[in-house]
Amino acid sequence: MKKYKIDFGVTFIVCLLIMIFNEAWNVLDALPEFFQNGDTVYHFIAGGTSIINHLAIGIASAIIFYYSVEFLHKKKNYEIYTNIRRDILFLCYSHLRVLTKIETFKDINKRKRRVADFYDCYDIPLLVNLFEDNSSEKQVEKIKSEVKDYFKRMNKKQIEEFTDSFKRDIELLKNKANYRYFKGSKDLIE
Numbered sequence: 001m002k003k004y005k006i007d008f009g010v011t012f013i014v015c016l017l018i019m020i021f022n023e024a025w026n027v028l029d030a031l032p033e034f035f036q037n038g039d040t041v042y043h044f045i046a047g048g049t050s051i052i053n054h055l056a057i058g059i060a061s062a063i064i065f066y067y068s069v070e071f072l073h074k075k076k077n078y079e080i081y082t083n084i085r086r087d088i089l090f091l092c093y094s095h096l097r098v099l100t101k102i103e104t105f106k107d108i109n110k111r112k113r114r115v116a117d118f119y120d121c122y123d124i125p126l127l128v129n130l131f132e133d134n135s136s137e138k139q140v141e142k143i144k145s146e147v148k149d150y151f152k153r154m155n156k157k158q159i160e161e162f163t164d165s166f167k168r169d170i171e172l173l174k175n176k177a178n179y180r181y182f183k184g185s186k187d188l189i190e
Contacts, residue, residue, distance in 0.1 A: 008063045015056040015063075022053035084176050091169040093119045096127060098162070102146035104139075105130055 025046055033039050096119045099105040108119075108126050134143060151159055 008066070012060055012063050015060040018049075018056040019053055019060070022049045025049050080176075084173070087169065087172055087176070089124065091166075091173065092124050092127065094162075094165060094169065096123055098147070098150065099127065101150050102143070104134055104143050104146060 028042065029046070033042075096105075096108065100108050100119075105127070107130065108123055111122070111126075134140065154162075
């Protein structure tokens with residue numbers, strides 16, 4: 001698949017040069033004729049440059065409008081990307097509320113916080129590192145049994161609230177997975 005890059009830089013500069021040339025040509029109207037019927041030739045060329053100047057103004061305006069729309073579109077995509085990043089972080093925070101209660105992930109709680117059980121973006125790398133450190137089959141089974149034990153201690157209402165919020169977060173992300181934020185975004189979200 002070929003990628004096309006649109007670049008109007010040279011066209012825009014040529015349009016600007018045409019506009020400057022037209023203004024310079026209009027200044028020559030105040031000078032006397034260099035030769036007989038020079039005034040007629042001057043006005044004939046001035047008429048042609050005026051038409052080309054108006055065309056150049058239109059093209060330059062279209063280029064400015066195109067890049068303005070592209071900028072606003074990219075800004076909108078960035079805002080959507082920021083929202084999906086927020087949703088993923090909240091999903092990780094809900095993971096942290098459970099995982100920090102089990103023994104394997106207790107290290108996350110060692111960091112001083114102003115508010116207990118309030119996790120922020122600094123806790124996510126710790127969580128990811130702990131997952132990577134505990135990635136063997138035996139360690140994964142240990143984590144699963146610790147999570148099962150944790151949920152056994154909870155009452156039915158707490159489990160239902162947790163699963164409902166977890167399902168809601170996953171559905172929210174699934175709905176946003178089909179939007180093209182950047183290359184490979186669908187795979188990353190899934």
